[in-house]
Amino acid sequence: MPEHYDAVVVGAGPAGAATALTLARNGISVCLLERGQYPGAKNIFGGTIYRQPTELLVPAFWEEAPLERPVVKDELWLMEEDSAINVGFTGLKFGRAPYNKFCVHRSQFDRWLADQAVRAGARLYCNTTARDLVLKGKQVIGVEVDGGERILADVTVLAEGVMAMLTRKAGLRSQIPPHAVTLYVREVLALPAEKIEDRFNLPAGLGATIGLLGWPTGGAIGKAGIWTMKDTVAIIVGGFLDDLIKKGLSPRWLLDRFKQHPIMKKLLAGAEPIEYQAHLIPKGGYKGIPKLYRDGLLVAGDAAVMISGRRGSDLAMLTGKYAAETIIQAKARGDFTAKMLGAYARKLNDTFFMKDIKAGKDALSYYEHYSDSDFLISRLANQSAYEFxxxxxxxxxxxxERIVRMFVNYQKLGKTVKDLYAGIKNWGVF
Structure with a gap:
């Protein structure tokens, strides 16, 4: 490896690849480090990327990116043991360019996005783990990788994911407590394309995403989800880590139980499991966002706790883009101090997603006090539907009158209204 770069980026997920791509396009020498065998090898998510944020990085990306299906159907299900209330929208316009969002596999999409950075001039090193920061006084001047080799740079970007070992070493973030992180398991099942389209009532080549609340999480605050790929279906189940532990719930058990629901059994009949993964997601909200910069250093993506409801990967790409733009300005001035790099945090504060994160800042504390609120709303809604x-x-x-009495007898009406309000702020269709 060369001895010195303008920038070194740790992590080749959406945030890191977006940073490297933007820098390389602007003539900044950049080194992109990935601990996996290839970008995306160790990354998972539900299965959705959004068109508008992604095309800021690669215009008309849908013409070449490894996409599974354009999403035309979004649904939210309140599911109970033998019933489900479905709320959704089907928009066939979303099945035509420029589209709205897509179902994808991270193992393919991340690899493609990192390759865009390489084509632009970035240097990518896989199977390379950054173990420590290199300091000169208080200034971060690079990273130390396996074997003790040092990669030096004017500025380092940490896009290292939820565990954020180097971000913590930099003194910018502490370990996320169990009440501010969610644990999800994901399974991919092979199913012929025509069966997917028939069972989910989809036009050929188009896709659906379904978010589910209530019974699938066994009373824990969390969600389940379904994504239709070309010839596979991806499903997830999970919830807040502390709630899962407190209630003795295994995400794997919840996933297997979810697959046995009568509705799910019909949707997945004959499907063959081909992949299983687990992943932590930071959910600390606005109060959990760490300081994002210091002398010679920026933090992006999950390491920066940039999650807003259902949106994570697209926000990671945007934080990477804004980090790169800040570095370009810093290089023009020859100034990589915290004062200069603080422009990154100011950029983020003006974004739509930071406004959304701030608006939902109290949702986490509400769920800490009422951890069964989603579950109760789903149960009450389904019982009321049966009655209706x-x-x-x-x-x-x-x-x-009987339905009204059911609501009143279940819990205080004011509590139900508060549960619903908190849910609206927190829920999202995957």
Whole structure:
């Protein structure tokens, strides 16, 4: 490796690749380090990327990127043991360019995005783990990798993911507590394309994403999800780590249980499991966002706790882009001090997603006090639906009165309203 770069980026996920791509396009020498065999080898997510943020990096990316299906159907299910309330939207316009969002596999998409950075001039080194920061006084001047080799740079970008070992070593972040991190398991099942389209009522080549609340998480605050790929279906289940531990819930057990639900059994009949993964996601919200810069150093992506509801990978790419733009300005001035690099945090504060993160800053504390609120809303909604659709020997007025009594007797009406409000701020269709 050359002795010195303008920038070294740790982690070749969406945040790191976006940083390296933007820098390389602007003539900045950049080294991109990936601990996996290839970018995406160790990365998982539900399965969705969004068109508008991604095309800021690669215009018309859908013409060449490894995409599975354009998403035209978004649904949210409140699921119970033998029922489900479905709320959704099908927009066939989203099935035509420029599209809206896509189902993808991270192992393929991350590799492609990192390759865009390499084509632009970035140097990519895989199977390379950054073990420590190299300091000159208080200034970060690079990283030390396996074997003790040092890679020096004017500025270092840490896009190292949720565990953020170097971010913690830099004194910018502490370890995320269990109540501020979620644990999800994901399984990919092979299923012929025509069966996917038939069972999910999809036009040929188009896709769906489904978010599920209630029964699938066994009473823990969390979610389940379904993504339709070309010839596979990806499913996830998980929740807040402390809640899973407290309630003795294994995500693997929840996943297997989810697959046995009568509705899921029909959707997945004949599907063959081909991949299983687990992943932690930082969910500390606005209060959990660490300081994002110091002399010679910036933090992006999951390491920076940049998650807003269902959106994570696209925000990672945007943070990488903004980090790169800050570095370009810093290089023009020859100034890589914290004062100069602090422009990165100011850029983020003006973004749409930071405004959303701030707006939902109290949701986490609410769930700490009422960890079964999602579960109760789903159960109450399904019981009410059963009552509403039962054709009995009572008047419509009596039926409505019975449903109202059900709501009132279940818990205080004010608590139900608060649960619903917190849920609206936190829920997202995957």
């Amino acid at each position: 659709f039962t054709e009995g020997l009572i008047t419509e007025k009596e039926k409505k």
